[in-house]
Amino acid sequence: MDRAEKGPFTTTSDFDRWVQNVWQVVEGIPRGHVLTYGEVARLAGMSRAARRVGQAMRKAPRGRKLPWHRVVNAQGRISFPADSAGYQRQKRRLEEEGVVFVKGSINLEQFGYQGALDHLLWSEPL
DNA sequence: GGGCTGACCTACT
DNA sequence: CAGTAGGCCAGCC
Numbered sequence: 786m787d788r789a790e791k792g793p794f795t796t797t798s799d800f801d802r803w804v805q806n807v808w809q810v811v812e813g814i815p816r817g818h819v820l821t822y823g824e825v826a827r828l829a830g831m832s833r834a835a836r837r838v839g840q841a842m843r844k845a846p847r848g849r850k851l852p853w854h855r856v857v858n859a860q861g862r863i864s865f866p867a868d869s870a871g872y873q874r875q876k877r878r879l880e881e882e883g884v885v886f887v888k889g890s891i892n893l894e895q896f897g898y899q900g901a902l903d904h905l906l907w908s909e910p911l
Numbered sequence: 912g913g914g915c916t917g918a919c920c921t922a923c924t
Numbered sequence: 925c926a927g928t929a930g931g932c933c934a935g936c937c
Contacts, residue, residue, distance in 0.1 A: 792933095793932090793933055793934080794933085794934080797934085800934070821919090821920090822918075822919055822920085823919070823920060823921095826919090833920090833931090833932060833933080834919095834932085834933075834934090835919045835920060835932080836917065836918090836919045836920085836932065836933070836934085837919090837932095837933070837934065838918075838919080839917075839918035839919075840917085840918085840933095840934070840935085841918095842918060843918080853918085856918080857918090858918080858919065858920085859919075859920060859921085863918085864918045864919075865918065871918080875918095
């Protein structure tokens with residue numbers, strides 16, 4: 786899954802290509818579930834680029850309609866200041882999809898992508 | 912080239 | 925659970 790992992794991107798076009806992967810991964814997050822920055826980075830092929838995922842979001846064109854709100858940090862919390870407009874917007878969108886916040890954080894066991902897989906594996910008969 | 916800044920992460924106190 | 929420290933790496937002075 787993880788390709789070469791040579792380390793930092795050697796060229797900016799490499800980075801741009803990776804950004805495309807990031808958008809694709811984010812678009813693949815099922816409604817009502819979330820992924821952490823680290824997981825998105827890993828699925829896009831660069832496990833150490835968690836911080837670059839946020840960068841990729843800013844670069845995303847409006848027309849792309851990315852479900853950016855389904856990406857949260859590793860603590861299951863929104864990575865915006867709690868009083869910011871972005872925080873409120875992201876939280877509301879997630880709640881509309883059925884994601885539940887408990888004391889400001891999401892239970893990743895339940896709403897994370899891996900959690901969703903586990904849930905399927907354990908609850909559905911093969 | 913050097914220094915600083917992040918929609919981050921892990922490990923440790 | 926909160927705070928800190930070190931690591932990470934592209935972008936912008």
